[in-house]
Amino acid sequence: MRLSLPAALCLASTVASFAVDDHPWRAPSSSDHRSPCPLLNSLANHGFLPRSGRNITSEELIGALSASINLDPSVAEGPTALALTTSKTGNPDTFDLDNLDQHGVIEHDASLSRADTVFGDNSSLNLTIWNETKSFFDGETISVSEAGKARIARIRSSAAINPQFSLLEGDQQSSLFETAFYLIVFGNGTEARTSWVNIFFEQERLPYAEGYTPAATPIMIETLLDVAGKVAAVP
Numbered sequence: 001m002r003l004s005l006p007a008a009l010c011l012a013s014t015v016a017s018f019a020v021d022d023h024p025w026r027a028p029s030s031s032d033h034r035s036p037c038p039l040l041n042s043l044a045n046h047g048f049l050p051r052s053g054r055n056i057t058s059e060e061l062i063g064a065l066s067a068s069i070n071l072d073p074s075v076a077e078g079p080t081a082l083a084l085t086t087s088k089t090g091n092p093d094t095f096d097l098d099n100l101d102q103h104g105v106i107e108h109d110a111s112l113s114r115a116d117t118v119f120g121d122n123s124s125l126n127l128t129i130w131n132e133t134k135s136f137f138d139g140e141t142i143s144v145s146e147a148g149k150a151r152i153a154r155i156r157s158s159a160a161i162n163p164q165f166s167l168l169e170g171d172q173q174s175s176l177f178e179t180a181f182y183l184i185v186f187g188n189g190t191e192a193r194t195s196w197v198n199i200f201f202e203q204e205r206l207p208y209a210e211g212y213t214p215a216a217t218p219i220m221i222e223t224l225l226d227v228a229g230k231v232a233a234v235p
């Protein structure tokens with residue numbers, strides 16, 4: 001089915017108002033579990049995932065990623081399977097968000113907004129580190145070049161101060177995907193809206209109130225690989 005632009009925009013605004021009305025943002029309570037992933041935390045804060053951040057099944061996670069940001073289930077399957085390998089719930093079919101802070105599964109050094117494991121808390125937003133990343137974003141939009149340079153700068157800073165620094169091939173791939181993801185979800189893969197990216201990292205909120213709507217067509221692996229390749233090529 002092909003939609004005209006007005007019809008597609010109308011559909012997008014219907015999806016957005018559904019999400020805003022049915023998925024209001026609420027800050028987590030002190031007993032809710034959260035992860036090193038700003039997106040999964042945002043989904044829990046909007047109730048796309050259990051607000052408790054506990055006992056999440058693969059069906060719930062894949063469904064939440066589709067309903068919230070229109071990530072194609074085929075893209076979500078791999079990281080979801082990896083997430084389940086971190087399970088400490090006693091049920092291998094579920095995981096809690098904080099299980100994802102296990103170093104070396106998906107969690108890695110040189111994050112854009114979190115400290116390295118060797119320094120303690122590798123999961124919650126670290127403003128010193130995030131401010132370093134943000135210093136590369138000086139306009140209304142973030143280009144692939146700025147995002148790529150911010151990523152490389154974090155790798156260099158982390159390597160300079162972390163005596164146990166490590167970023168294996170799989171970690172580098174994850175890091176590239178993470179930068180590509182925010183460029184795609186909060187932009188068009190070529191540039192992202194700076195204010196939306198800031199809200200996402202700083203408040204772990206999807207910026208519906210500021211005009212964000214999910215992609216009109218599902219985000220596919222080809223797009224992710226294409227943007228990750230462009231980020232990797234930034235000198």
Ligand code: HEM
Pocket residue numbers: 035036037038039040061065071076079080083100101106107108109110111112113114178179181182185
């Ligand atoms: C099943 C799906 C997903 C899982 C299991 C997952 C898990 C994780 C984990 C464990 C990290 C921490 C990596 C680190 O040490 O920095 C992370 C980081 C990140 N994730 Fe996700 N994620 C998923 C999907 C997504 C999606 C769809 C987005 C789209 C915006 C996203 C955006 C990010 C970003 C931007 C970071 C980097 C945070 C930083 O470097 O400070 N994630 N994710």
